[in-house]
Amino acid sequence: MNTVKILALPLLVAVMQSPACLSVTVSSSKPKVEVHEHTDAVLACEFKTEKDQNPRIEWKKKGKGVTFVYFDRKFSGSYAGRAKIEGATLTIHSVTQKDSGEYRCEVTASEDHVNLGETSVSLNVLVPPHVPSCEVPSSAFAGSDLELLCKDKLSVPPATYRWYKDNKALISSTDTSYSMDTHKGTLKLKSVSKADSGMYRCESSNSVGAPKSCVAQQLKVIEYQLSLKTLIAGGVGLFLLIFMCCLGLCLCRRRGCCKNEKKAKSTKAYSPSPPPPPPTRNLKNYKQTQSFMI
Structure with a gap:
């Protein structure tokens, strides 16, 4: 039993001194933040390193893509001039609905064995009712x-x-x-x-x-001057009247009533007129002419 303890003690010391234990740790005391529109939003980010006393700090926002908020010790895009950083904690002034989303705090400690640590903070900007x-x-x-x-x-x-x-x-x-x-x-x-x-x-x-x-x-x-039922009944009656007229006309044509009448009218309209009578001749004058010729 004493032999096991003697062998385990150096192993524990070696694990504690191993480079794998030298890593940066990053966390947030408030991973979900809700603030009213046009107020300040504080996105907390705490980190701890084993060796590196001057790590690199970056903030990014996730969306359709990833955009930089704080990079190379300065703010970028719409955050320039309306945000500040203290340690690794980010404060955005006068937030709007466009600032809502998920942010990521990244800390890079180059002297630590595991040199990158990160944590996420979600920001929800509350907006009061608008005129609907x-x-x-x-x-x-x-x-x-x-x-x-x-x-x-x-x-x-x-x-x-x-x-x-x-x-x-x-x-x-x-x-x-x-x-x-x-x-x-x-x-x-x-x-x-x-x-x-x-x-x-x-x-x-x-x-x-x-x-x-x-x-x-x-x-x-x-309001209707006539009730809806009256209008429907009138429409149905008009439809039936038109239908019966069309049906009667079709039956008349099939029986030939319309054709005979049309034929009679056409015959009367185009009957040829009788030829004019021939001109009458004066027989007396005709005989006198013949007598003169003889």
Whole structure:
């Protein structure tokens, strides 16, 4: 047993002094960051090296490709002039939605055996509601179905929606003739009537800022002078009348009624006129002429 301990002690000392233990370590105390738009975002990055006291620090942002944020001890692109670095921690001033994404902190210690360490930090920029775009038809016929649309594409997290009619909030239930989707922003009106006429507006909201509403728009429901059933019955009757006329005309042609009438008209129109009578001659004068000739 003592022999095993004696052999293990030098092995442990050798492992501790091995170059493989000399490596840079990189971590973040806050790997997920959420901040409001136009505020400062602090992306924490802590590192530790075994030998190298002046490692190289780089920040990159992942997206469709990889772009440099901090490289060769200076900021690049849109980060120049609005970011700072302390140790390896990155601070971005007045962030916008374009700054959201995943960032990577890389520390290179050339004197360490494992000379590269990295950690990732995700940044989510929260955006308050914007004025939504609302689609409300100006008029509709009574009895038709309508769908009103509302959308705010800029808010983060995504907005939820609420519809108002004449400044009164609409609450969908099984007893109402309409239905709402608070996530898609749709308001569906079934078989509208005169009572559905009014001023409609939509409001978008999320957990970041105050709700925003679009300008109210007028919806006018036009009632038919005749009921829908009457119009359908009239249309069917007109169709049957036209159909019966066409059917009667076809039967008449098949039986030859139309052909005989046409033939009689054509015969009468083109009958040749009788030849004019020959001119009459005066026989008395004719005889006198013959007598004169003799």
